[in-house]
Amino acid sequence: MRREIIINADACKRCGRCARVCPSAVYTQEKGEVPVVRKARNCIQCGHCVDVCEASAIRHSDFPAEHIHRIKKESIPSPESLMELMKSRRSNRTITPAPIPIESLSDIIEAAYTAPTAENSRKVVVTVLLGEDIQAVEDTTMKFFLRLAGILMSPVLRPLTKLFLRDLYNEAAELYRFERKWREGKRPCTCNGTALLAFCAPKGYDFGWQDCNLAYQNASLMAEAHGVSQIYMGLVQMAFKNMGRKKTERLLHLPKNHKLYALMALGMPAFYYPNYSDKPKNPYQHEFFQTSPDSSDQ
Numbered sequence: 001m002r003r004e005i006i007i008n009a010d011a012c013k014r015c016g017r018c019a020r021v022c023p024s025a026v027y028t029q030e031k032g033e034v035p036v037v038r039k040a041r042n043c044i045q046c047g048h049c050v051d052v053c054e055a056s057a058i059r060h061s062d063f064p065a066e067h068i069h070r071i072k073k074e075s076i077p078s079p080e081s082l083m084e085l086m087k088s089r090r091s092n093r094t095i096t097p098a099p100i101p102i103e104s105l106s107d108i109i110e111a112a113y114t115a116p117t118a119e120n121s122r123k124v125v126v127t128v129l130l131g132e133d134i135q136a137v138e139d140t141t142m143k144f145f146l147r148l149a150g151i152l153m154s155p156v157l158r159p160l161t162k163l164f165l166r167d168l169y170n171e172a173a174e175l176y177r178f179e180r181k182w183r184e185g186k187r188p189c190t191c192n193g194t195a196l197l198a199f200c201a202p203k204g205y206d207f208g209w210q211d212c213n214l215a216y217q218n219a220s221l222m223a224e225a226h227g228v229s230q231i232y233m234g235l236v237q238m239a240f241k242n243m244g245r246k247k248t249e250r251l252l253h254l255p256k257n258h259k260l261y262a263l264m265a266l267g268m269p270a271f272y273y274p275n276y277s278d279k280p281k282n283p284y285q286h287e288f289f290q291t292s293p294d295s296s297d298q
């Protein structure tokens with residue numbers, strides 16, 4: 001369908017905001033005149049022009065009236081409540097078999113798709129895995145790490161692993177602890193999640209990491225707001241990085257030629273935390289008004 005952008009000259013207040021906010025120079029405006037649509041084909045469908053117009057004077061074929069909403073300012077969290085949400089968010093790993101309410105899951109996925117994407121390309125795809133599909137991801141991950149450990153911890157390579165791959169060597173005990181749980185029928189790699197969200201984007205797309213992890217963070221805050229546990233599945237991602245493309249696409253239900261950039265386990269926790277503690281500061285983290293972390297030394 002051809003894109004159509006029409007400005008209702010009678011309603012337009014000639015404020016020129018649409019022309020000012022458009023990142024793609026779709027509009028031009030002579031001072032005090034009704035803006036003119038010059039390059040509708042440049043439009044990246046960001047919706048800034050229709051959202052900024054107080055007079056609802058722009059009819060844009062990509063944004064029919066029913067897709068434009070007045071912002072309910074009173075519903076926007078205050079800085080304090082947003083900070084409280086971010087500080088109290090936890091990777092709560094006490095996930096139970098209780099099902100995640102469908103409204104919560106649906107909000108979490110919607111939050112992911114609401115995140116900004118580079119040039120508004122909206123290439124992020126979120127797939128949802130449940131039941132047996134999660135078990136397949138768990139088994140594949142566990143088997144991958146056991147195979148890797150079998151090689152690196154073999155009598156021949158063990159001394160070299162200890163010398164050159166110290167971190168991996170130190171992680172071995174944790175891996176065998178995971179293996180014991182896995183053999184008992186638990187799912188330690190996927191934290192017993194009852195849903196997995198895979199965030200992917202087309203292979204070769206330049207901003208896959210950024211877009212997917214912005215989507216992840218939106219979804220994780222929404223999960224917290226719903227009282228649903230979420231945990232970042234870095235370990236599983238490491239295993240899948242070493243898996244063939246076809247196998248990854250099949251197991252995670254990714255569209256063809258899509259690459260995995262983030263993975264989230266979700267589930268209902270056994271209990272909630274009553275406290276949050278301040279995160280330890282990293283040495284480069286400094287107060288806003290300080291010019292550098294070690295300015296006190298100067």
Ligand SMILES: Cc1cc2nc3c(=O)[nH]c(=O)nc-3n(C[C@H](O)[C@H](O)[C@H](O)COP(=O)(O)O)c2cc1C
Nearest residue numbers: 089090091092093189191231232233234235236237
């Ligand atoms: C990139 C990344 C990878 C992670 N991978 C795992 C993982 O594989 N398993 C796990 O239980 N937690 C994983 N986590 C969760 C972190 O361990 C957790 O965020 C961190 O300990 C801080 O705790 P918090 O999320 O409760 O603040 C990961 C987090 C990030 C950001």
